[in-house]
Amino acid sequence: MKIDEITISRAIIESFTREFLDNLEVDAAIAGAGPSGMTAAYYLAKQGVKTVIFEKNLRVGGGMPGGGMMFNRIVVQEEGKRILDEFEVRTTKYQKGYYVADSLETVATICSRTIKAGVKIFNLISVEDVMIDESDRINGLVLNWTATSMAKLHVDPLSIRSKVVIDATGHDAEICRIVVKKLGPKLRTKTGEVIGEKSMLADAGEKALVKNTKEAYPGLVVTGMAANAVFGSPRMGAIFGGMFLSGKKAAEVSLGLLKKA
Ligand code: 48F
Numbered sequence: 119m120k121i122d123e124i125t126i127s128r129a130i131i132e133s134f135t136r137e138f139l140d141n142l143e144v145d146a147a148i149a150g151a152g153p154s155g156m157t158a159a160y161y162l163a164k165q166g167v168k169t170v171i172f173e174k175n176l177r178v179g180g181g182m183p184g185g186g187m188m189f190n191r192i193v194v195q196e197e198g199k200r201i202l203d204e205f206e207v208r209t210t211k212y213q214k215g216y217y218v219a220d221s222l223e224t225v226a227t228i229c230s231r232t233i234k235a236g237v238k239i240f241n242l243i244s245v246e247d248v249m250i251d252e253s254d255r256i257n258g259l260v261l262n263w264t265a266t267s268m269a270k271l272h273v274d275p276l277s278i279r280s281k282v283v284i285d286a287t288g289h290d291a292e293i294c295r296i297v298v299k300k301l302g303p304k305l306r307t308k309t310g311e312v313i314g315e316k317s318m319l320a321d322a323g324e325k326a327l328v329k330n331t332k333e334a335y336p337g338l339v340v341t342g343m344a345a346n347a348v349f350g351s352p353r354m355g356a357i358f359g360g361m362f363l364s365g366k367k368a369a370e371v372s373l374g375l376l377k378k379a
Contacts, residue, residue: 141170141238146372147259147280148172149245149293152180153224153358154342155286156232156239157201157365158372163235165373170278171237171286174244174264179225180288181343186356190221195324198359201366205231224358245287247296248338249277254301256283256337281379282372284339286365289315289353291344297335305334305348313350315343323354331367333375341368 146162148155151173162169177183185191194202199209199217207227209217233239242264249258262275285293291312294305303310316323323346330345340348341364354360 137238138240141240141278143279144168144170145281145376146170146284147278147282148284148286149259150174150180150286150288150342150344151178151229151239151241152286152288152342153182153228153361154344154365154368155180155284156228156237157362158284158286158341158368159237159239159365160205160228160232160235161366161369162372163232163237165369167373167376169237170280171232171239172243172245172259172261173239173241176242178229178239178241179221182221182225182358185221191218192221192224192356192358193218194357194359194362196359198357198362201359201362245293245296246275247300248283248293249279250301254304254336256297256335257281259283281337282339282375283337284341284368284372285334285344285348286341286368288343289347291340291347293338294334294340294344294348297338301335306332307334307349312348315347316350316352318355319352320354320357323352324357324360326351327354327360327364328367331364332371337375339368339371339375341365 145167146169148171151171159169194217207224209219243261244264245259246262247260248256251257258279260275260277266273330349331341334340342361
């Protein structure tokens with residue numbers, strides 16, 4: 119068979135376009151393919167929820183590939199290990215209650231399991247705004263190519279509709295900040311604004327993470343480091359168990375919202 123360049127182009131464009139069109143209306147749309155976003159997506163898809171992730175970067179994994187200060191390992195505690203076991207990510211016991219995993223194996227395995235569970239991940243696409251209904255409830259995302267915003271090109275975005283949106287954008291809590299900027303200080307925090315994360319205090323940070331994983335605004339669930347940033351809890355560094363547990367809880371909270379919708 120003689121390989122034809124135009125058939126390659128057609129295969130890529132048609133296949134991508136078909137999947138993008140198929141994800142214009144979904145049950146759950148997630149901003150960010152870090153540990154919390156991919157874990158939330160995985161558990162939602164396992165329950166038959168139509169789920170899509172938009173990741174602004176070229177690669178997935180968020181803060182995982184870099185491990186702790188570029189030592190590409192992550193640490194999880196007992197509860198976090200149970201989730202890694204479910205994904206079949208290998209861990210090594212360091213000492214009682216502390217397990218170490220290769221951060222690249224973790225990213226690759228979770229990403230693969232998440233996609234195979236039925237989640238579509240679109241990389242290189244940034245969430246630049248939310249879509250709202252007449253009562254200001256969030257019901258979708260506004261998207262643009264990351265390269266467009268990096269080049270500061272004046273290009274209008276496209277939108278997708280979703281019954282529930284999850285902010286899994288990490289330390290910057292980008293979607294919650296957009297809500298405050300565009301819709302006012304109406305988050306379910308003490309001030310209605312993003313409180314901002316506190317300095318490192320790993321045990322408290324990990325414990326607060328799951329508690330902070332909730333609906334922060336009608337139609338918007340917040341997970342991962344974004345949850346601690348929004349509700350003003352400490353950071354925790356390269357321990358990742360809380361991120362996986364938070365992702366799992368975000369899936370549960372979102373399922374509850376979907377049942378009510
Ligand atoms: O930062 P990230 O890994 O967030 P996470 O899931 O996990 C936090 C840990 O990695 C680490 C930590 C552990 O103790 O503190 O920091 O809470 O992943 C967030 C992802 O969201 C993407 C970003 O590129 C990253 O991959 N992201 C951020 N803003 C946007 C976005 C946006 N506006 N649109 C799309 N993706």
